[in-house]
Amino acid sequence: MKERRSYIDLIWWLVLIAWSLTILFPIVWVLYESLKTNPEFFQNVWTLPDHPQWMNYKKAWLNYNLLTAMLNTLYYVGASLVIGTFLTALNAYALTRIEFKGRKFIWGMIMLSLFLPGINALIPQYILMRDLHLTNSLTGLILLNCLGESVFFLMLLGGFMRSLPRELEESGTIDGASIFKMFIRIIVPLSMPGIVTVAIFKFIGLYNSFLEPFIYLSDSSKYTIGVNIYHANMLMQYTNDWVTLFAGVIITMIPSVLVFMFFQRWIMEGATLGSVKG
Template sequence: MNEKRTWVDGIWWIILLAWSITILFPLVWVLYESLKTNREFFQDIWALPEKLKWANYSLAWAKYGIGASMLNTLYYVGASLLIGLFLTTINAYALTRMQFKGRKLLWAVIMLSLFLPGINALIPQYVLMRDLHLTNSLTGLVILDSLGESVFYLLLLGGFMQSLPKEMEESAFMDGASLFQVFWKIIVPLSMPGVMTVAIFKFLGLYNNFLGPFIYLGDPKKYTIGVSMYAANQMMQYTADWVTLFAGVVIAMVPSVIMFVFFQRWIVEGATLGAVKG
């Protein structure tokens, strides 16, 4: 049945369209600026390039060490994502499906951490990482981000797991399944929309993480892509090679854009399912 649209719907459509343009325009602007020469950039920042300078991308890849930074980022994000996602999933299962003394108190303490800004833990974390000799190490960053649990992810994934019927676990236990087998073969597959949603959010958070790598990494050879682009931006005080920097920014945006384009269905589906079942 088709609903009749009103003038209010038209206003909302215009507002959303204008909002979309404000988000897309800077991305498009950076893209065509990256295909200019520096002369064209300084002459008119709004004009389109006379000839597309794709060589800016190869120059950015070599000049700013983006290739090495991408490999560092791949290791940091990949390892942190796999370890952290497993720990988040098993923590959500323990806190929502298992009954043990102190569970409610533990949840209350976890909820309390929502009101504590994460920046407050920066100095204690750095002192601990320094004493454990894990600074200036990508592996140290992986350990820090893998063990640093997020209440948001626990709530999101816990909402999926709480909606699953208890009878499935009871039947599996009666058939002789162990606790880990129930978790791995029953709970995880049924919670896959939530797991994928958390995985996407974790990926975007790790890939865009700047403060942690900036603080803990001192060797430029170990920089992640965010810190590498920051260092390239600092070089503009002396070189003013802005078009090459823009090319580097576009390369840095590619993984996030690909993740959004191919996995946005999981985010929408996961959020909707959680709202219905939770």
């Protein structure tokens, strides 16, 4: 029986290694292509560069105006992350810890929304944003993302908060704490692993967001990093400067990769605790 388990483990290891290679190979390929010259790239896309062209990164930074795009993305992602995560935690607390009439009905409607593709709300959202004069505005995008709650994050954090003992709030009520004070002083600190997990997933989703910034932003000075790289890609039909584009892609990948590397322990612990306790 022991040998059988070892044999199965070996198969799973091979499957996981093969799967990881399918993810890593495109990244490595783009990395070494970004260090070539354009003649080298068009001559053979599989060979390594003769002399690494680090100037491609400087050229991408300047030609694609990545500094402005990064600052726009920082404002959009940062504000959406802080406000959106707070609202998600507040909503999860209200729906899991506070007894009120219609709570089960609200949860039922939230579960029902899982069967509705988000693309269906695109046109009504755009009409509403247009009528409120919030199109072509990063602040409008922030409001749209903060007020549009994600069912997945609500379920994850709600499952985590539901597992906390009721005695904590009972003791807070005896001490005269308000509902909001109990939320800030008791629930938030104890739910921090789940909140950090939600925040990291939100960051990755917001940083890689393309459709909404692409639809709502028309001024190039307000482009986020995803839309900026998309327009840089569109220029390739006129310039064919692919190695500079690859360098720009690598630059834009760095923030999300670093965030995942530094916070992967929080992601694993928070997701596991939320699923087990919920």
